[in-house]
Amino acid sequence: MDFSLKTYLNKTTDAAPLAVFRIGFGLMMCYGMIRYWLKGWIETIYIQPQFHFKYYGFEWVKTLGDYTYLLFLICGLSAFFVAIGYKYRLAIITFFISFTYIELMDKTTYLNHYYFISILSFLMIFLPANAIFSLDNYTAKISYKTIPKWTIDGIKLLLGIVYFYAGLAKINSDWLLKAQPLKIWLPSKYDLPLIGDTLMQQEWFYYAMSWTGMLYDLLIPFFLLYKRTRVAAFAMVVFFHVFTRILFPIGMFPFVMIVSALIFFDASFHHKIISKIKSLLAFTSAKAKKIDYKTVYKVRYSKLLLPMLGLFFVVQLVFPFRYLLYPGELFWTEEGYRLSWRVMLMEKMGNTTFKIKDGEGNSFLVNNSDFLTPLQEKQMSFQPDFILEYAHYLGNHFTKQGHKGVEVYAKSYVALNGRLSQLFIDESVDLYQEKESFKHKHWILPFTDEIKGL
Amino acid sequence: MKKLAYIFTLMLIVAACSGSDDSDNGSGSTPDNYNRAAMQTNLVDNIIIPRFQDLKTGLETLATVGNTFTATPNQANLDNLRAAFINTYKDWQLVEPFNIGQAEVLQYSFQMNVYPTTTADIEANIANGTYDLTAVGNNDAVGFPAVDYMLHGIAATDTEILNKYATSNYAAYLTDLIAQMNSLTQTVLTDWTTNYRAVFINSTSNTVSSAVNKFINDYIFYYEKGLRANKFGIPAGVFSTNPLADKAEAVYNGTISRDLSIIALDNVQNIFNGKATSTSPTGEGFYNYLIELDRADLATLINTRINDARQKIQVLNADLKTQVETDNTKMTEAYDALQLVVVSFKVDMLQAFNVSVDYVDADGD
Numbered sequence: 001m002d003f004s005l006k007t008y009l010n011k012t013t014d015a016a017p018l019a020v021f022r023i024g025f026g027l028m029m030c031y032g033m034i035r036y037w038l039k040g041w042i043e044t045i046y047i048q049p050q051f052h053f054k055y056y057g058f059e060w061v062k063t064l065g066d067y068t069y070l071l072f073l074i075c076g077l078s079a080f081f082v083a084i085g086y087k088y089r090l091a092i093i094t095f096f097i098s099f100t101y102i103e104l105m106d107k108t109t110y111l112n113h114y115y116f117i118s119i120l121s122f123l124m125i126f127l128p129a130n131a132i133f134s135l136d137n138y139t140a141k142i143s144y145k146t147i148p149k150w151t152i153d154g155i156k157l158l159l160g161i162v163y164f165y166a167g168l169a170k171i172n173s174d175w176l177l178k179a180q181p182l183k184i185w186l187p188s189k190y191d192l193p194l195i196g197d198t199l200m201q202q203e204w205f206y207y208a209m210s211w212t213g214m215l216y217d218l219l220i221p222f223f224l225l226y227k228r229t230r231v232a233a234f235a236m237v238v239f240f241h242v243f244t245r246i247l248f249p250i251g252m253f254p255f256v257m258i259v260s261a262l263i264f265f266d267a268s269f270h271h272k273i274i275s276k277i278k279s280l281l282a283f284t285s286a287k288a289k290k291i292d293y294k295t296v297y298k299v300r301y302s303k304l305l306l307p308m309l310g311l312f313f314v315v316q317l318v319f320p321f322r323y324l325l326y327p328g329e330l331f332w333t334e335e336g337y338r339l340s341w342r343v344m345l346m347e348k349m350g351n352t353t354f355k356i357k358d359g360e361g362n363s364f365l366v367n368n369s370d371f372l373t374p375l376q377e378k379q380m381s382f383q384p385d386f387i388l389e390y391a392h393y394l395g396n397h398f399t400k401q402g403h404k405g406v407e408v409y410a411k412s413y414v415a416l417n418g419r420l421s422q423l424f425i426d427e428s429v430d431l432y433q434e435k436e437s438f439k440h441k442h443w444i445l446p447f448t449d450e451i452k453g454l
Numbered sequence: 455m456k457k458l459a460y461i462f463t464l465m466l467i468v469a470a471c472s473g474s475d476d477s478d479n480g481s482g483s484t485p486d487n488y489n490r491a492a493m494q495t496n497l498v499d500n501i502i503i504p505r506f507q508d509l510k511t512g513l514e515t516l517a518t519v520g521n522t523f524t525a526t527p528n529q530a531n532l533d534n535l536r537a538a539f540i541n542t543y544k545d546w547q548l549v550e551p552f553n554i555g556q557a558e559v560l561q562y563s564f565q566m567n568v569y570p571t572t573t574a575d576i577e578a579n580i581a582n583g584t585y586d587l588t589a590v591g592n593n594d595a596v597g598f599p600a601v602d603y604m605l606h607g608i609a610a611t612d613t614e615i616l617n618k619y620a621t622s623n624y625a626a627y628l629t630d631l632i633a634q635m636n637s638l639t640q641t642v643l644t645d646w647t648t649n650y651r652a653v654f655i656n657s658t659s660n661t662v663s664s665a666v667n668k669f670i671n672d673y674i675f676y677y678e679k680g681l682r683a684n685k686f687g688i689p690a691g692v693f694s695t696n697p698l699a700d701k702a703e704a705v706y707n708g709t710i711s712r713d714l715s716i717i718a719l720d721n722v723q724n725i726f727n728g729k730a731t732s733t734s735p736t737g738e739g740f741y742n743y744l745i746e747l748d749r750a751d752l753a754t755l756i757n758t759r760i761n762d763a764r765q766k767i768q769v770l771n772a773d774l775k776t777q778v779e780t781d782n783t784k785m786t787e788a789y790d791a792l793q794l795v796v797v798s799f800k801v802d803m804l805q806a807f808n809v810s811v812d813y814v815d816a817d818g819d
Contacts, residue, residue: 250818364695418806
């Protein structure tokens with residue numbers, strides 16, 4: 001075992017796929033930052049709100065006001081540097097930090113694929129993605145034709161985890177036996193040309209989509225790995241992601257996954273891409289400067305690095321199962337829901353109002369729009385950790401206003417996957433006295449239905 | 455492995471292609487694409503436009519009776535004018551939810567029914583003799599609440615009120631107020647009949663700016679803000695440390711605010727059920743839409759909750775200001791019953807319709 005692991009770690013492979021991955025990743029991230037800017041979201045999501053929802057343990061992450069633009073500029077530029085492979089290590093570290101910082105500023109906009117980008121860019125810090133076809137090769141005059149095989153496999157593994165775990169999460173009775181939430185989402189796409197008032201209105205289609213979606217997520221990593229099915233699998237990747245992009249407002253995610261999946265192809269394919277790019281850019285500099293092509297890139301500090309990356313993947317494999325430590329229905333409490341590849345699983349909406357009581361017997365309701373943006377209010381209304389954080393914000397606010405002995409109570413109704421809404425939070429609990437922690441939140445009322453499955 | 459791949463591919467192809475040409479031969483499962491154009495047509499032809507026409511007629515009567523009164527300010531004419539005012543105020547309740555089209559452009563409801571009205575602004579306008587009634591700063595000095603003040607509130611007794619109209623330019627202001635309401639309503643109505651009706655019926659896509667989605671959002675917003683908060687929540691003091699009885703509707707008249715709110719609630723329910731009036735049969739509307747989406751549970755629950763709320767309102771004093779001052783608990787009970795309908799609308803109904811909402815502009819995953 002030990003021997004075979006050693007041989008595996010010493011195996012090498014062509015450096016081209018990782019270089020193409022680096023270019024694709026960098027360009028998409030750079031575009032992603034520009035897109036965010038142009039849509040005005042930096043303003044509406046990070047600058048306008050007077051209050052930001054923080055991840056537990058990351059309350060120290062401050063928003064930067066107008067400097068948020070600078071942060072996005074740095075993030076976008078570093079992504080571009082990653083793409084061209086200029087000062088790659090510095091660029092990818094900068095990207096990882098700036099991107100993650102942006103995400104940590106406000107959890108209202110949490111998306112699985114942002115988390116994916118964060119951990120992927122973390123992994124890429126340790127990969128020789130600039131070994132070939134990068135500007136670093138020209139400045140250092142050294143290039144490497146092959147790199148350790150595990151470096152590319154690491155990315156494949158991460159992609160595989162994302163898909164496979166997303167598939168596992170779909171093995172539940174709502175998804176498979178009730179075709180929820182697709183049964184809610186698909187009929188509302190009635191205005192799509194051709195399929196809108198035909199396919200999108202068929203009961204069987206919701207089930208077909210649910211089941212194929214589950215099977216797709218579970219199996220696609222294996223079909224991509226297996227050479228004989230790879231082309232067909234990639235065609236499915238393209239079809240599936242383009243299709244979901246048409247149906248849902250999921251931004252860049254489909255394209256990130258499509259481009260990422262290219263890494264499963266053989267090196268010869270990536271050499272073709274590289275020569276295509278070279279001919280498009282009319283590359284001549286190869287002649288101008290002589291590059292010393294070496295065969296094998298040696299990873300430095302591998303004694304330290306490899307166990308660390310091993311641990312990283314163990315965490316990735318175990319972390320999504322942390323919900324098992326909590327009582328109650330995961331979809332309802334959302335304790336252990338985020339950061340575990342649960343994608344598009346729920347249609348969940350809520351309406352949560354807060355009552356402030358003070359020591360003098362006064363009480364009144366809060367108008368949420370006085371404190372939150374519509375997007376924040378929407379997200380706050382059905383997620384317990386948001387409700388608690390906001391309750392504390394309100395408690396502090398009214399204490400500061402001069403009220404004494406402030407108590408904060410929430411009246412919350414939440415509807416999940418087409419069930420009638422029901423009370424969500426124990427109205428008799430003063431949330432201002434409850435502390436955020438990794439422990440179960442006892443003030444979440446139990447879910448009155450049952451969802452079976454993983 | 456290979457076989458699996460073929461099966462999988464086949465499944466996807468089947469899922470992708472086969473549905474496109476068999477929308478009516480799938481045995482058992484009927485396509486449940488709700489006819490939104492029919493709903494929009496019912497709404498506009500049987501509810502929206504007729505209600506605006508009623509209001510316009512009412513306002514024209516109000517102008518005529520008003521002119522008689524200002525020409526001869528006596529008790530009989532004042533009584534007639536007050537009666538016409540009440541009728542027209544009731545008509546108004548039925549169009550307030552339709553903040554779409556020209557109504558939205560003109561900020562129509564802000565010029566028609568912002569209360570409490572600011573009496574100091576009204577008195578200042580009257581004293582100055584010159585004013586721009588369309589100015590945003592005058593939103594709280596025009597419309598029904600201002601007329602309410604002009605007919606009931608400018609003096610303590612009817613004799614004194616009549617004296618004011620005999621001796622100063624109160625008459626001009628009253629006439630201008632009513633003329634302005636007529637003119638605004640005419641603009642909105644004309645746009646509905648000549649232009650916006652067609653837009654409204656044909657704009658049925660599920661996008662942020664489509665008429666069908668805007669209508670749903672406006673309807674819910676009206677219910678939550680215009681009805682639940684303005685008529686009940688704010689005067690009952692649910693959002694403040696103390697009750698604010700003076701913020702009730704029609705406080706100067708002092709006898710109609712409960713009935714106005716019941717008319718408004720009936721109207722909300724009729725729109726939901728696609729009915730022209732409470733006695734009409736159920737037509738194409740949100741109720742049928744929910745039934746079509748297999749959500750009879752919700753459709754029924756919404757009607758039940760509205761009925762419950764109505765019962766809580768019916769036991770209140772005819773004047774909600776008086777109710778707040780005498781027994782505010784009953785007011786907050788009515789508010790709580792109304793709030794449950796907000797939950798059904800905003801959480802359950804919006805989820806069922808899966809409407810693209812106008813305020814959430816960000817990616818999902």
